[in-house]
Amino acid sequence: MRGVAGEVTDLLRHLIRNRCVNDGTPASGEERRSADLLEAYLEGPGLALQRYEPLPGRVSLVARIEGSDPTAPSLALMGHTDVVPASYERWRHDPFGGELIDGEVWGRGAVDMLNTTASMAVAFRRLARSGFRPRGALLYLAVADEEALGTHGARWLVENEPDAALADNVVTEFGGFRVPLPSASGPKYPIMVAEKGTYWCTLRVRGTPGHASMPLRADNAIVKAAEVVRRLASYWPETTLHDTWRRFVASMDLPAGVAGVLLDPAQVRALCEADEGLGRMVHACTHTTFAPTVLHGGVKTNVIPDTADLQVDVRTLPGQTGSDARAMMAEALGDLWNSVEIVSDAESAATASPVGTPLWDALQRATRALVPGATGVPFMIVGATDARFFRRAGSTAYGFGLLSERISFAEFRAMFHGDDERVDVESLRLSEELWEAVARDFLG
């Protein structure tokens, strides 16, 4: 394969084979391998490279093409090099083989987000080699540890090396799939302008220890915890049509009936309950969510447990705080709320960047040039990405990309941290051309 598509494909296959698997422990990831690869690939005239290694093996790379005007706004293209684990037995092909099969590259990270990390590197290198002289600086960041809260990657860079790593504008994951709704005016691609916040907490449920041979009416912490889990899982908080949601619906150019449904809380709830496909995404976008994820309790088969610890992953909407999350859990648990104690919690608020910025306009122009009639529409990521650190530091940060029609929204969503992750070569080409066009438009 030749041209930029071949170049991105080769680089992506190497990144996948480097298997920088982040299991959440500080010693995992070993992103040094992919930092080495990208450093060797980028090295050359027209750019400066710097490595950062806050922990052994956790290397992030920052490449820079200096701007001609120090007052002009800078732009960073940012990808992460780590991936989440994969269970071999559930995949049709080796998740770390980086195989090219029928025009698709297979492997963990193919859409989250080594495809973007690779296509951004190719665009950056081509710009540097072509003698591109931007007005504001152009940065390329290949960061470690995104899959474990960015502690040893983007967050570390923003806190410890802001002069080197911060930019006025940032593009990172994710986006680029066609929104599967009937727009009257051409294909629509989400530009991620916001992301939900997190409130992670551990609830301790108490009981009274006793002999397990007489369980009748025992005060069993695990039995109580099971009821806590059941109430959280069936809790339906208020449907909230926040600003980004309303802007999204307005920009989609939908038939009046569809737009009407999406702007009415009662009908949105009905859609979430009924629609197998879009329902889960719409639900996460318009509700605070509560996912019980870890439960520990009990010490011995014949002892009634006196303690159970339940971890809950709460995702908050724009404007909500930990105290809002606690109030909703109290409502969900009702009389059981007094039997639980929050023994630890961590709060990270939702973030957002405005639409209609110069970067927003540049993304729109580049998208339209590559996909005739296409428009970017504002949307909110329901998870968390490295964009939040840059937004909090004052940058405008968006999640974007461009995928071919070969990947549907449903497939794209299922492949994130899922099985059989893969990306087609045409999507890699589109993304590379997108980054090159955006950099030339925005900084040229």
Ligand SMILES: [Zn+2]
């Ligand atoms: Zn990612």
